[in-house]
Amino acid sequence: MKSWRASSRRRPGAATLFLLGTAYQGVGLALLGFALLAWALGESPRGFALGGALGLFLGGLAHRAARPQAEPPRTEVFLSVALLWLLVPTLGAVPFWLSGGMNYLDALFEAVSGFTTTGATVLKDFGQFGPTLFLWRALIQWVGGMGIVVLFLVVLPHLAVAGRGAFFAESTGIEKEKITPRLRHTAQAVFRVYVLLTLLAVLAYALAGMPLFEAVANALTTLPAGGFSPNPMSFATYTPLAQWLGTLFMFLAGVNFLLQYRLIFGREVRPLLLDGEFRAYAGVVLASGLSLFLYLYTHHAYGLEESLRHAFFQVVSILTTTGFASVDFAQWVVPAQALLVVLMFIGGSAGSGAGGIKVVRWLVLFGLLRRELARALHPQAVLPLRLGGRVVGEEVLRQVSVFVLLYTLSFALGALALALLERDFVVAFTASAQAIGNIGPGLGAVGPMGSYAELHPLSKLVLIFQMWAGRIELIPVFLLLVPEFWRRLK
């Protein structure tokens, strides 16, 4: 009897290990494909081949020790999310390390920045990388973006943390289902939109005069709000039309993908147009774009169309946490930069690949602040808070305010650590803000045409932590610090 119970008992970590093994095998296969491509293009396939072999070997090893689980317990899901977003980049970094002329820390920084769709780079000399390395760098952002949208739309709402239990009940309409069928259905919908928009972006960029390779690489990093570009000047050297199209596709990258699915494949316009988050998001773009336009037009040497273009490009790029630049905005005067810093703390829509706090959380927060003032007047009153016609539960209100506080604290601690290491307030503040919001460029030395290469190795570790924790919305990372988490995992 005793031996029967022992053998049927769930092994802790086994489901996580299975998922990690699968991911490593998938990345390993992709790396082997890239090794072939590098070989065909006459580049060195070494880093890709060795990385691919390592991935298949470690993935196979993990599978032997693991077992799949249809409905893993909460702790196991949190653990999987935290480890996936940390350990997959350690494998994805191998080609940057072995073929890109980087030490492993820099390669890891670049890979974490890729999979988390941050787009902060330690590249200084873009000649270090051949086309396959740039394509790999773009592809990991595209895969990372797809992964995060699924995490945001399926896994986190299911776990009901950071307010995500309530954000999408109406846009999916399938809230009562179990995780597996919902994952399949939602992932398929997102995937179709994601692929379609990426293809459209390639086409549009190429037609607007971008070299085809750059059109592909930039399209792959636009839709996940990633921002890596094979061009050291980002979008600055492209045609005005390409810059306007970049603004358009970045804007779409910041919109809830399920609402875009219903628009494109279901021809339903109203769910998008009536969505409170979309309206607020569009409103922020319009208001800050126009303000920045007026400021640039009156304070810089840009013409009318040029002011409009640079204003909206930069506003959409920072708000959606993409991080492309049509101009070196680190050279702008302080007021114009200050507006971009504010946008860093807003972020895109919660159902997109965008990072940051997200527009819907700000809507919940402002509702909460308004209600709190009303409560100061009527302490006994029961005042339910509504958003888009539905009552937002107290649970969600608490989760959202705690999330924003945790986000602010993590940002501040990161900025403090970076100030100690880098001795520059602007670099410390903006590097921490961009990393936890998965944005990419900061200001000063780490501006859009700058690089993170010169930072202290410890600063790079701090930023790796910020990118990782920010991407998976903090809770899964901070849970790892709670002893109770490890007790329950057993």
Next chain:
Amino acid sequence: MKSWRASSRRRPGAATLFLLGTAYQGVGLALLGFALLAWALGESPRGFALGGALGLFLGGLAHRAARPQAEPPRTEVFLSVALLWLLVPTLGAVPFWLSGGMNYLDALFEAVSGFTTTGATVLKDFGQFGPTLFLWRALIQWVGGMGIVVLFLVVLPHLAVAGRGAFFAESTGIEKEKITPRLRHTAQAVFRVYVLLTLLAVLAYALAGMPLFEAVANALTTLPAGGFSPNPMSFATYTPLAQWLGTLFMFLAGVNFLLQYRLIFGREVRPLLLDGEFRAYAGVVLASGLSLFLYLYTHHAYGLEESLRHAFFQVVSILTTTGFASVDFAQWVVPAQALLVVLMFIGGSAGSGAGGIKVVRWLVLFGLLRRELARALHPQAVLPLRLGGRVVGEEVLRQVSVFVLLYTLSFALGALALALLERDFVVAFTASAQAIGNIGPGLGAVGPMGSYAELHPLSKLVLIFQMWAGRIELIPVFLLLVPEFWRRLK
């Protein structure tokens, strides 16, 4: 019947007007006293005399239109608090304006900075002011500090906003009483401690070699955590002993005055030593003082005692939001400054005159964050949060998190406005942080030996708003923006 109801109906604003009239008459009498003093010392009594006459006239006018109320409604109390802290400085500014060689905006800035115990100054040439003006400037901080401690310990807990309903129930032990007797009892207790400590500070400062006039002026601004000094170098030119004594009295200025009352007059040591907020406050002082000491000793040319002294002086000065300086810390290297910036966002104890967020709110917040992580693991569990042995209600948790969010947002909006106007990130960030926390010095051009004189007039208005709103803990100010507030007032 109808006319009876009309005549017995409470007149809206009448209680507020009565309080304002009383305050104006009190300040008017004080101004007349200062006119006599100025005349006796051979200085110009004009500003004081005209200000005094204006105060008595307006105060009398207000009294004619007003009537006292034993238990005014909530709206009227909020309105009184907001208007008192805004309108009393407009009268207190008159001598700075008419006798101090300042325009009215600068005089108002100086007076708001005084009554709110901020201590940020627009003085550049300290020769502009004679002794009576410096004494007036010190006295308004002392009065403002007394007023704010009464507000924090009596009025706001009674209104139960920003978490204050729960902070002092045990230290006062009289939570069930009505506002008037409690006000009298608590105010008396605080007043005794406040006067005693001020007298001790005068004595100590003078014995440590400070000129008597400066000892009086500095003692008057130490206990309210004010930080105005008649010496343009603040504490930098005093003896090491005077600087250590300054550290001690600033430390006391950041401790709950009711617990100090029970210690001094009731010989009860345990309530203070067992108080969670006091322990955390002392811990922060010790930990950050020692860290800063180690950093200064290894990175600056200070000797051992000098490093210790400057480290603890600056840590206590910023944490308690006093704002004195024993050295121009705006010249320190960035890491040492960064530590002080962090302390700006902590603040002193909730039962003292210190500004900022306050230590007890951080304790509540960390408890909330810890509980939220536990909730992510057990979504159904009911997990009461305890602080100092007592359960902290959900109401208080919500109020504290909303307060910290509102504080952060107000700080950020102020920093944005200042960045637009001043075009300097460090000045904008630290000026906003010091103003909303009622601290005084910032960094860069507005450091402890600098001045706010050169700022744009609109920046001065922004800072006046921040000092005012921060001092009365935001809620009474933001209520003025709610239409419901004005409807209920009628």
